[in-house]
Amino acid sequence: MKPVPKEGILDMPAYVGGRDAVKGVANPHKMSANENPLGASPAARAALEEAFDPSVYPDGHATALREALAKLNRLNAENIVCGNGSDEILQLLTQAYLGPGDEVLHTEHAFLIYKLASRAAGARPIAVGERALTANVDALLGAVTPATRMVFLANPNNPTGTMLERDEIMRLHAGLSGDTILVLDGAYAEYCDPQNYPAGFDLVEQHDNVVTTRTFSKAYGLAALRLGWGYCPPDIANVLNRLRGPFNINQPAMAAGLAALDDQGHIEASRAHNAQWREWLVQQLGGIGFSVRPSFANFILVEFDSDKQASAAEAFLCARGVIPRGLTAYGLPHALRLSIGTEAGNRAALAALTDFIAETDVAEKSG
Numbered sequence: 258m259k260p261v262p263k264e265g266i267l268d269m270p271a272y273v274g275g276r277d278a279v280k281g282v283a284n285p286h287k288m289s290a291n292e293n294p295l296g297a298s299p300a301a302r303a304a305l306e307e308a309f310d311p312s313v314y315p316d317g318h319a320t321a322l323r324e325a326l327a328k329l330n331r332l333n334a335e336n337i338v339c340g341n342g343s344d345e346i347l348q349l350l351t352q353a354y355l356g357p358g359d360e361v362l363h364t365e366h367a368f369l370i371y372k373l374a375s376r377a378a379g380a381r382p383i384a385v386g387e388r389a390l391t392a393n394v395d396a397l398l399g400a401v402t403p404a405t406r407m408v409f410l411a412n413p414n415n416p417t418g419t420m421l422e423r424d425e426i427m428r429l430h431a432g433l434s435g436d437t438i439l440v441l442d443g444a445y446a447e448y449c450d451p452q453n454y455p456a457g458f459d460l461v462e463q464h465d466n467v468v469t470t471r472t473f474s475k476a477y478g479l480a481a482l483r484l485g486w487g488y489c490p491p492d493i494a495n496v497l498n499r500l501r502g503p504f505n506i507n508q509p510a511m512a513a514g515l516a517a518l519d520d521q522g523h524i525e526a527s528r529a530h531n532a533q534w535r536e537w538l539v540q541q542l543g544g545i546g547f548s549v550r551p552s553f554a555n556f557i558l559v560e561f562d563s564d565k566q567a568s569a570a571e572a573f574l575c576a577r578g579v580i581p582r583g584l585t586a587y588g589l590p591h592a593l594r595l596s597i598g599t600e601a602g603n604r605a606a607l608a609a610l611t612d613f614i615a616e617t618d619v620a621e622k623s624g
């Protein structure tokens with residue numbers, strides 16, 4: 258006899274993140290994990306230097322942080338739940354609301370955690386086909402069955418960078434039954450135009466079955482601290498607060514998160530850097546024969562003629578000190594995801610891809 262985990266858990270592959278090192282290459286440009294190339298706000302770094310008493314439990318309600326988030330986004334602090342990364346909010350949702358027999362919809366090329374967290378809860382994740390690498394609301398609604406209990410939509414989506422507009426999100430929500438939760442994952446929200454981004458906070462406030470999630474890991478540059486949050490209808494907030502660990506947010510993360518929120522100038526600078534270099538990369542890559550789709554996030558999808566060429570390019574880039582993200586696990590083996598980096602990183606990526614294409618062309622012509 259030996260211990261046996263719950264059904265579903267051994268069906269999950271363990272999550273494999275973006276590569277962060279290349280043997281023999283010192284200080285590579287890590288463009289595989291969508292981190293902010295400008296780093297964290299200096300204010301957040303300063304907050305991390307401040308003394309605190311590690312022997313004292315942190316505020317288990319993350320009150321100051323929730324109030325600051327509420328003020329910045331004009332939300333009700335009561336309905337904000339903070340998580341150890343937004344991944345924890347996604348996991349709490351699946352643990353609380355899903356079980357065997359339940360179905361979960363996500364888009365074809367979606368963030369891997371949706372599938373993993375659903376399986377961990379014993380539910381069945383279903384990948385729904387996309388149109389031009391964009392979520393297809395008709396297909397999602399067509400995949401709804403009486404067993405559907407949750408729908409995940411990252412907007413913009415990782416790894417495709419595409420986005421749905423507000424009316425499409427409304428149409429998706431309108432086609433779901435009241436006991437199906439629509440999770441709008443805004444991990445890259447800060448990179449979008451604040452005037453036009455369909456955050457969905459109003460949907461959360463108007464309905465009992467919409468949750469939005471946000472993270473400090475991307476534009477806020479605090480990935481190491483593991484800090485995210487969800488904006489929930491009151492009943493869902495109540496459920497997640499019962500299920501979560503009582504002190505799930507640690508003190509340094511709260512302090513740095515608060516300071517980072519206060520420095521919106523850093524977010525604006527990060528958004529501007531990203532927009533500038535994303536456009537530059539798309540344009541320059543276009544010049545050497547890649548047609549890169551418009552991205553609304555802090556990465557681009559570089560598509561190759563074949564899976565083989567994509568993996569050869571991945572190895573080539575790594576050897577040149579530029580680490581992209583291979584996308585086989587996301588169902589896009591012919592593509593690489595490249596985070597927008599520092600100026601030096603972006604230029605190194607372009608130079609490496611230029612050389613890769615030149616060598617590939619020569620190889621094709623000669624043989």
Ligand SMILES: *Cc1c(COP(=O)(O)O)cnc(C)c1O
Binds near residue numbers: 343411
């Ligand atoms: C990076 C990412 C997250 C955030 O993860 P954290 O746990 O907050 O670091 C969530 N959703 C998507 C789509 C992401 O790409």
